[in-house]
Amino acid sequence: MGKDAERKPREHVEVWLDSVDLGDVIALATYVDGLTTNPILLRKNPATAGLDVTALTQHFARHFRHMAGKPVMMQVVSLDAQPILAEARALVQFGREHGAWVGVKIPAISGGILALR
Numbered sequence: 001m002g003k004d005a006e007r008k009p010r011e012h013v014e015v016w017l018d019s020v021d022l023g024d025v026i027a028l029a030t031y032v033d034g035l036t037t038n039p040i041l042l043r044k045n046p047a048t049a050g051l052d053v054t055a056l057t058q059h060f061a062r063h064f065r066h067m068a069g070k071p072v073m074m075q076v077v078s079l080d081a082q083p084i085l086a087e088a089r090a091l092v093q094f095g096r097e098h099g100a101w102v103g104v105k106i107p108a109i110s111g112g113i114l115a116l117r
Helices: 022-031 039-044 053-067 081-097 110-116
Strands: 016-018 034-036 072-075 102-105
Touching (some): 016 022, 022 053
Parallel strands (some): 016 034, 034 072, 072 102
16 A cells, blocks of 8 residues: 555645635635635736736735635746746735735746746
8 A cells, every 4th residue: 555545534625715806705715724816817807917916916905804814825927037036025025014824826937947946
């Protein structure tokens, strides 16, 4: 039997909401363990399409209130290493300023890999 087969099942499965829509967050925040975003949702939503990281953080400030201290994962939107690092730092700082735990997702693209080195 392999290591994976020997593991005990988790007692609690975490459920994260993957949305940029404030209505979704308001309606579902009490039922989820955290909030996450991704660039495809950001591009498809008229409220967030084309926003830079500063404008995105302002958009998400409203979401933090409804998440009541639950973690929020935000992905950088830049494609090159230096802008990725700048955005990541800005997202973490923004979370600190708003009393939120913000995790930063770095895409597995050449710029993201360079930023992680």
